[in-house]
Amino acid sequence: MSKIILEAKDIEKSFHDPITIPILKKISFSINKGDFVSVIGKSGCGKSTLLYILSTMDTDYEGQLYIDQELMTGKKEKELARVRNEKIGFVFQFHYLLNEFSVLKNVMLPAIKLAKYSIQEIEHRAYEKLKILDIEKEALKKPNQLSGGQKQRVAIARALINDPFIIMGDEPTGNLDKKNSDIVFDIFTNLAETFKQTLLIVTHDNEFASKTQRIIEMSDGRILS
Amino acid sequence: MIKPLIIDIAKSLLLARWRQTLVAAVGVTFGITMFITLLGFMNGLNDLLDGLILNRTAHIRLFNEIKPSTIQPIDLALRNDIHFINSIKPNGHGQEIDNNLAIIASLKKDSRVMGVTPKVTAQVFYNVGKVDITGVINGIDVEAENKLFHFQEYVSHGNYIDLKNIPNSIILGKAAADKMLANIGDMIQVTSPNGERQTLKVVGFFQSGLQELDKVQSYASLATTQKILGKSNSFITDIGVKLFDISKAPAMAKEFLKIYETDAEDIQTANAQFETGSNVRSIISYAVGVTLLIVAGFGIYNILNMMIYEKMDSIAILKATGFSGQDVKRIFITIALSIGLFGGLLGLVFGFLTSLAVDQIPFNTAALPTIKTFPVNYNPKFYIIGITFSLITTYFAGWLPARKASQIDPVDIIRGK
Ligand SMILES: Nc1ncnc2c1ncn2[C@@H]1O[C@H](COP(=O)(O)OP(=O)(O)OP(=O)(O)O)[C@@H](O)[C@H]1O
Ligand SMILES: [Mg+2]
Numbered sequence A: 001m002s003k004i005i006l007e008a009k010d011i012e013k014s015f016h017d018p019i020t021i022p023i024l025k026k027i028s029f030s031i032n033k034g035d036f037v038s039v040i041g042k043s044g045c046g047k048s049t050l051l052y053i054l055s056t057m058d059t060d061y062e063g064q065l066y067i068d069q070e071l072m073t074g075k076k077e078k079e080l081a082r083v084r085n086e087k088i089g090f091v092f093q094f095h096y097l098l099n100e101f102s103v104l105k106n107v108m109l110p111a112i113k114l115a116k117y118s119i120q121e122i123e124h125r126a127y128e129k130l131k132i133l134d135i136e137k138e139a140l141k142k143p144n145q146l147s148g149g150q151k152q153r154v155a156i157a158r159a160l161i162n163d164p165f166i167i168m169g170d171e172p173t174g175n176l177d178k179k180n181s182d183i184v185f186d187i188f189t190n191l192a193e194t195f196k197q198t199l200l201i202v203t204h205d206n207e208f209a210s211k212t213q214r215i216i217e218m219s220d221g222r223i224l225s
Numbered sequence B: 001m002i003k004p005l006i007i008d009i010a011k012s013l014l015l016a017r018w019r020q021t022l023v024a025a026v027g028v029t030f031g032i033t034m035f036i037t038l039l040g041f042m043n044g045l046n047d048l049l050d051g052l053i054l055n056r057t058a059h060i061r062l063f064n065e066i067k068p069s070t071i072q073p074i075d076l077a078l079r080n081d082i083h084f085i086n087s088i089k090p091n092g093h094g095q096e097i098d099n100n101l102a103i104i105a106s107l108k109k110d111s112r113v114m115g116v117t118p119k120v121t122a123q124v125f126y127n128v129g130k131v132d133i134t135g136v137i138n139g140i141d142v143e144a145e146n147k148l149f150h151f152q153e154y155v156s157h158g159n160y161i162d163l164k165n166i167p168n169s170i171i172l173g174k175a176a177a178d179k180m181l182a183n184i185g186d187m188i189q190v191t192s193p194n195g196e197r198q199t200l201k202v203v204g205f206f207q208s209g210l211q212e213l214d215k216v217q218s219y220a221s222l223a224t225t226q227k228i229l230g231k232s233n234s235f236i237t238d239i240g241v242k243l244f245d246i247s248k249a250p251a252m253a254k255e256f257l258k259i260y261e262t263d264a265e266d267i268q269t270a271n272a273q274f275e276t277g278s279n280v281r282s283i284i285s286y287a288v289g290v291t292l293l294i295v296a297g298f299g300i301y302n303i304l305n306m307m308i309y310e311k312m313d314s315i316a317i318l319k320a321t322g323f324s325g326q327d328v329k330r331i332f333i334t335i336a337l338s339i340g341l342f343g344g345l346l347g348l349v350f351g352f353l354t355s356l357a358v359d360q361i362p363f364n365t366a367a368l369p370t371i372k373t374f375p376v377n378y379n380p381k382f383y384i385i386g387i388t389f390s391l392i393t394t395y396f397a398g399w400l401p402a403r404k405a406s407q408i409d410p411v412d413i414i415r416g417k
Helices: A047-054 A077-087 A103-114 A119-132 A148-160 A178-194 A206-210 B002-016 B018-053 B073-077 B100-109 B142-149 B174-180 B211-216 B222-229 B246-260 B272-310 B312-320 B325-360 B380-406 B410-416
Strands: A004-016 A020-032 A036-041 A062-067 A088-091 A166-170 A198-202 A214-219 B060-063 B113-128 B131-140 B155-158 B169-173 B187-191 B197-206 B217-221 B238-243 B263-266
Touching: A004 A047, A004 A198, A020 A047, A020 A062, A020 A198, A036 A047, A036 A178, A036 A206, A047 A166, A047 A198, A047 B410, A077 A088, A077 A103, A077 B325, A088 A148, A103 A119, A103 A148, A103 B002, A119 A148, A119 A178, A148 A166, A148 A178, A178 A198, B002 B018, B002 B325, B018 B272, B018 B325, B018 B380, B060 B246, B100 B113, B100 B238, B113 B142, B113 B174, B113 B222, B131 B142, B131 B174, B131 B187, B131 B211, B131 B222, B142 B238, B169 B174, B169 B187, B169 B211, B174 B197, B174 B211, B197 B217, B197 B222, B211 B217, B217 B222, B238 B246, B246 B263, B272 B312, B272 B325, B272 B380, B312 B325, B312 B410, B325 B380
Parallel strands: A036 A198, A036 A214, A088 A166, A166 A198, B131 B217, B169 B197
Antiparallel strands: A004 A020, A004 A062, B060 B238, B060 B263, B113 B131, B113 B187, B113 B238, B155 B197, B169 B217, B187 B197
């Protein structure tokens, strides 16, 4: 059995606005290294809410979260920032690239923050990641000069830059057309197969989900399977 | 690694909004320019007015007040008995400082003392035809007086050193000379308190800047004055002491009072009102400068708030990819401080230039013959205070927005998309 990368234990969350509504109810599951997992479910069932908790950005929940066997629950904001920087890569529906910086610099930023390698090395690694996503030619452009699909690929390159344990995506293809969605899906499959990258992707696209190794289906704040 | 990265991000956010940044910086520049100009001008004015009195006044003056002895002979004879004496009168040598040569010698040895000048004051009448005008002749050691109290600067006509070189000479107050219709080279007559008449040659006019003073005061050499009074050349009524550190004057005056058994008055006590005036002028300049900076601070506060509002997404992704709240805060504080530094430095330059301009504006007043333009003080201290102020204000202006940015919850932003 391979190593557990992420583990949720009895995670519960409610919103209190204005009355308390439970959104997540006793969610427990784990993800092994190298898994390519998709999360599906009806709109409003709590997929994004769960992902924000798993990504350590949302700390307002009950239960425990382990990443790389380490308890995240109760850690300080600064420590969690460090965990996200080092161990988690994000891809959202929107690309969130900084228009002030070049594509290359956007990819480099999280690595410069981590400061594990020298700037030259980081630049080299950023080029490698852009190459994997086949957009190294756009490296010196500004993000606003790219197409939607290209932007999303840059966002994936940014998520990869620190060789994270896990990549989390919240409907990363949600804004893309069929062709670009397929490209992104191929990239994820390639990452999972070639680089044994662990992936946890929330999606609406059942066809996309059916091609992943494992599907977690949610309904009304619970995991069905 | 982290520091340059934060500066890098701050810089690109700044440049992306350089127009607004410039406006904010111009606000700081304006505030600092005004601050430097005002402080320079006000302090120039202070120096000038201080110079009117303080430069020319001894830091400590030793003299003998005419008063009855506090210990009367009967006190010594009947120590424990009760006795009454009515109408005690002063007696003896009056204003003369006993043993003045020894006192001067001992003062000169004191390491806190810059210099000592002996002085004789004589109450006289200037005889103008049939009319007598009251006056005071200050007998001075011309060279020492010039060295310590810039005597020369206030001699508006004639050469001050003639006072020493020409026997029986006098430098008249300009206002007194005008009243007497005396010109340089004229002979005038004065009458001493004991009724003796003396003929003196006018070698110059003296303008202190205080009209009242110039109506009565004149200067002559020590020897001439002693002669007018009919006293020997050891007769001294005043000893002026100039210190290296003026602030020590009150304490040292008390000390001298004990040691030399004379009266001793320090400059602070004698001229308390001047200090008040100086302080008020300083306070006004600081108040204006700080007010302008606070206005500039609001400008910075606004631009940062706007920037944060526009850059919500960027802040959210920075936080999602591993920047802590503290990092985000530092980015915005850096932005604020660089506006403060840039605007402030520019303000120093402009402030200096405006000061130079003010320094060129003609300022002629009959009372101050040596002053031709507005006085300006270029003390580097004001420039250091100016830049420090601008950094402090911008820091505080940036602090609230920066804190707000650091508390942005990326989940809220990302969910909103
Ligand atoms: N800040 C909030 N305050 C109150 N309720 C909220 C808040 N955010 C989300 N919810 C509610 O929580 C539930 C789950 O939301 P969530 O965004 O996790 O759904 P989702 O499964 O991601 O939906 P979708 O597929 O449409 O993205 C929804 O019913 C939503 O109305
Ligand atoms: Mg969602």
